[in-house]
Amino acid sequence: MEKIVIIPTYNEKENISNILHAIFNLHEGFHVLVIDDGSPDGTADIVKTLQHKFPNQLFLEQRTGKLGLGTAYIHGFKWCIHNGYEFIFEMDADFSHNPADLPRLYDACKNQGADVAVGSRYVKGGGVVNWPANRIILSKGASFYTRVITWMPIKDATAGFVCYKRQVLETINLDEIRFVGYAFQIEMKFAAWKLGFKIKEVPIIFQDRTYGVSKMNKGIIKEGILGVIRLKWQSHFKNYRNRVANNSIGDNSVRFSRKNKTYAQTK
Ligand SMILES: Nc1nc2c(ncn2[C@@H]2O[C@H](COP(=O)(O)OP(=O)(O)OP(=O)(O)O)[C@@H](O)[C@H]2O)c(=O)[nH]1
Ligand SMILES: [Mg+2]
Numbered sequence: 001m002e003k004i005v006i007i008p009t010y011n012e013k014e015n016i017s018n019i020l021h022a023i024f025n026l027h028e029g030f031h032v033l034v035i036d037d038g039s040p041d042g043t044a045d046i047v048k049t050l051q052h053k054f055p056n057q058l059f060l061e062q063r064t065g066k067l068g069l070g071t072a073y074i075h076g077f078k079w080c081i082h083n084g085y086e087f088i089f090e091m092d093a094d095f096s097h098n099p100a101d102l103p104r105l106y107d108a109c110k111n112q113g114a115d116v117a118v119g120s121r122y123v124k125g126g127g128v129v130n131w132p133a134n135r136i137i138l139s140k141g142a143s144f145y146t147r148v149i150t151w152m153p154i155k156d157a158t159a160g161f162v163c164y165k166r167q168v169l170e171t172i173n174l175d176e177i178r179f180v181g182y183a184f185q186i187e188m189k190f191a192a193w194k195l196g197f198k199i200k201e202v203p204i205i206f207q208d209r210t211y212g213v214s215k216m217n218k219g220i221i222k223e224g225i226l227g228v229i230r231l232k233w234q235s236h237f238k239n240y241r242n243r244v245a246n247n248s249i250g251d252n253s254v255r256f257s258r259k260n261k262t263y264a265q266t267k
Contacts, residue, residue: 003087003106004031006076008069012093013041014211017050022099024054030089030102033059033079035072069160069215070184074177077169088169090162094209097161101204105163114200115168116192118154119161125203126156135208142224146186149228150235152193155201158182158224168197173246181220183227190231191244 005023009016016034023030032054036044047060061079063072073090080088087109091097101119108117120126122143128136139158146157162185172191179187193199234240 001031001084001086002029003089004033004080004083004085005089005091005102006033006035006073006080007091007093008072008076009034009036009039009043009047009093010066010215011039011041012043012212013039013046015093015095015209016043016046019093019095019099020047020050020054020058022095023102024057026099026102028103028106031057031059031085033061033076034093035061035063035076037063037066037072068180070177070180070187073184073188074174077164077174081166081169086166088164088166090160090164092160094212096206096209098205098207101161101202102163104202105161108200108202109163109165112200113198114163115165115197116189116199117163118156118159118189118199118201119204119206120154120156120159120201121204121206122155123201123203126201126205127203128206128208130208131206132208138221142182142186145225146228149232150190152190154189154193154199157186157189160185161204161206162188164192165197168192168195171195171197171246173244176244179223179227181216181223183220183224186224186228187231190235194235194241195245 007019020032023032034047036047044060044062051058051060061075077088087106089102089105097119105117105119108114121128122140143155143157146152172195177187189199
């Protein structure tokens with residue numbers, strides 16, 4: 001149980017089969033967990049059919065309605081921890097993230113000392129293809145805004161192509177992660193950074209989706225703008241690290257020294 005890619009889906013019937021084949025055709029040993037939110041277009045049925053072709057590699061969790069990207073990932077993280085995976089990836093279904101980049105994210109965590117590897121559009125070697133100017137401005141603006149407010153040293157704060165070492169997801173109290181859209185991606189990175197984990201940005205080329213429709217909306221943008229300020233506020237005044245650390249995981253629990261604010265792991 002080494003590595004697994006979580007793919008949240010809502011109405012991705014045009015993409016889901018191709019993206020799954022692209023991952024399994026890498027022959028790099030990636031398993032996949034699809035979290036489908038009751039897609040009316042039958043995405044989950046396509047996954048179920050493919051489970052016969054990829055037994056013990058392809059898993060499906062079905063939820064009853066569109067409950068949001070953030071909660072889909074939290075559900076997936078808990079499932080992957082429970083099932084013993086060591087490297088847990090986030091990836092979109094729409095080919096914006098190139099499956100061929102998965103091994104580089106894995107390598108950054110496995111061999112280069114990263115706890116979190118972020119597929120980044122805004123570091124040297126990264127980029128965006130086919131995105132309309134307004135989406136680029138929104139995305140770059142969100143990352144810049146996040147850096148100015150939080151001081152988190154990450155160029156692509158909203159990135160959704162990520163590899164987490166298991167320990168990171170075990171250490172974060174996932175029940176305290178509240179946001180749903182881009183703010184969820186920022187919140188996860190912020191929590192990992194505040195807990196002292198090493199985050200490495202790996203350059204990727206991001207492509208706009210060719211098939212299917214965007215689930216982006218104004219609520220997601222609003223959540224991001226207000227959410228970043230809330231994160232910063234909490235991290236100052238509400239002992240953020242104690243709240244966001246998982247203190248209920250027995251031997252692996254994380255304890256904080258209030259005095260010097262560093263954390264130590266107990267074995
Ligand atoms: N399970 C689940 N998946 C979702 C939900 N919203 C979006 N997704 C999936 O999350 C991934 C990212 O969503 P996208 O619509 O591509 O969002 P985006 O990448 O920000 O925007 P576009 O690329 O412009 O469409 C895709 O695989 C979607 O199918 C949701 O509420 N639940
Ligand atoms: Mg997309």
